[in-house]
Amino acid sequence: MQTCYSGTAVRAAERTLLDAGQGEALMRRAAWGLATVVLRELRARGPVSGTTVAALVGTGNNGGDALWALAFLRRRGVDAVAVPSGERMHQAGLAALLKAGGRVAHAVPDSAVLLIDGVLGTGARGGWEPPRVPEGAAVVVACDLPSGVDADTGHVAGGVIPADVTVTFGALKTGLVVGAGAHAAGRVEVVDIGLGPHLGAPDVSSVECEDALAVFGPPAWDDHKYSRGVLGVCAGSDHYPGAAVLVCSSALATGLGMVQYAGPERAADLVLAAHPEVVAGPGTEGKAQAWVVGPGLGSDKDALSRLNEVVAACVDAGLPLVLDASALALVELEDLARLRSAGCDVALTPHQGELLKLVDRLAPEIADGFADLAKADPVAAARRTAETLGAAVLLKGSTTVCAAPDGQTFVQNEGGAELATAGTGDCLAGLVGSALARTSGDGQRSTVEKAAAAAWLHGTAGKRAAEGGPFGSSRMPVAVQTVLAER
Template structure:
């Protein structure tokens, strides 16, 4: 599990070291880590000696890190060039570069093999217009974070220099893990400069493969179908029967013990044609240990009746519930209150538009400025909604944000634009439901961690499916198996 921190937390962690006179040592430590990553990038592409590395150098400590890195690189035979972006540069770093034999130029040389972005640091906010990067530059390495990215939110207000690699110092910043910031950062390399003992609690977390495999664990030798998890699915309608198939298919692909489907005959026939092992009926009776309701449900009186039936059975049994798609527009505050009082864990899975409608309808206190907040800072938007409604919010987008009441938040960036197609959200709902239904598996993972595990699996399966050929949501379930097993 990876941890990311706000700028405030990182600066607080630096303070004891700075107060003890270690400021120069911290900069050189960071710069050496940056230089090592640059050397590895150069070596992967050809000779190091004689290659040109240029750095766009800002006026602050970020520029100082870049200058020291150039000085280290120059001593290894690199033509090291500093290109100032302001009217001054870090004096000690500039002196180190000159003593090493580096040089200063007005613009990036056309023969530059690798460009270091050292213009703006973690304190930068607002729009910025980046300089032109010459076409011949093969690699861009960002110093701490790409210039133009808000280090706390990942928001890009103006221009940004897209990085192939970002070398960040001391701790991963939240803005490198969310939205446009995560996209601009490329591969992120963390350089340890000794902040660990002072960092405290992270702002957001990110699951890795081993965390996800702990949630979707294979069966034990003595398992039976009920101990492996039973998921109830209330999805699909006469108008949208395919949603039921996608939810059930993705849940089955994770290795659940049983999927129970409750829905109209047309949808049930499609589900059974695809998966005869599904237990199908028109009602919600059965042994489900968690429920998914909403995909393809519609908005008519029948949809309301079906949602109410699922809520009743969850309240009676204290069962976890995933509310997705149509259910997000139908559920009321009274429903959520009943579920909360019964001890039911509830996960809402909106995309941004659904989140705005949900907040406007159920949390009017959030309405003013909420649309702008959701766009610029989805982590805070998801957190506020989760806290106000006392539920876990899985906010879908280029970064999936999973926020629990109390503020614990996980973000996942697996997958890409291939998932922006009809039906993929139905598959995600099935994966979330599967994670919640695994009452005897998955170790100590909390509900928000299970939601994040589903987001990881969904994104990873999307990448697998897209690599195999033309992509559609129906190709996701088989890719889920591959993502879990590697086969």
């Protein structure tokens, strides 16, 4: 499990050490870590001595880090050039650079093979417009975070220089794993500067391979089909029959004990043609241990009565439930309350558009300004919705945010934009359903952690599928199998 801290929490941890008079030591540790990564990048490309490294240097401590790093690099024979972005620079850092034989210039030299972005770190407020930098050849290494990225949210209000590598100090920051911030950061390396004991609880976590495999692992030697998880799927309609196939196929690709399909004949026939092992019928009776309801259900009376039947089945047996797509537009507050009272774990899986509609309809008390919040701070938006509706929320997008009503939050970034194609959400619903079915009765992990494990598998499978060129969502189940087979 990877953990991240908000920029605000990291600043608070720093403050404790600054107040204890350790400011310069912290900055030198950070700068040494930055210089080490820069040296590694230079060595990977050729000789170090004589090459030009430039740094865009801001007015605060982020600029100070960059100046100290340039000073260390100068001592390795690098032509170290500071390019100030404002009227002042960190005094001790500048003195160290000049003493080491570095120089100051007013523009990034064309000869620079590597550019350090040291303009803004955790002290940034609002947007920023980067200066012109020579195009092309230079590797960009961001100091702490790419300038202009909000360290708490990942929001980029103005411009940003996309980094190849970000060397971040003290702890991985939430802003480097969410949305535009994650995209701008490139590869992230964390330099330990001794903040650990002062950091407190993490802000968000990310499920990694071994955490996901603990949910989607192989069967135990004594498993039988009813102990490996039985997933009920209520998806598809005469109008959207394919959704039923996508949900069932992706769930089966994880190696469940059984998939039970409840839906109309046309969709059921397609499911059975693709997977004769599915047990199909019009209703919910059977041995399901979790349900997925919603993909391709439509919005008519029939869709509503199918949703009601699944909700009733879950309430009766205390089963976990994934509400996706059409179900998000049909479910009522009373349904969520009944599910909660029956002890059912519920995961809502909206994309941004569905989230806004859901909040407008079921949580008007938080709707004011919510669209702006969802854009600028998807973690806060998912958290607020989960807390208000009392259900786990998996918010889909370039970053997938999984938030629980108690604030526990996972952020997953494995997938790329190749996943932006019709039906991949249906596949994800099948994976979340599978995670809930196969771990039903396992009190070890929260619903939101299981949903995050499914998002890991979905994103990783998306990347795997993309290796074979552009793809449609029907290729996802095979990619899911491949990912699980390779681990």
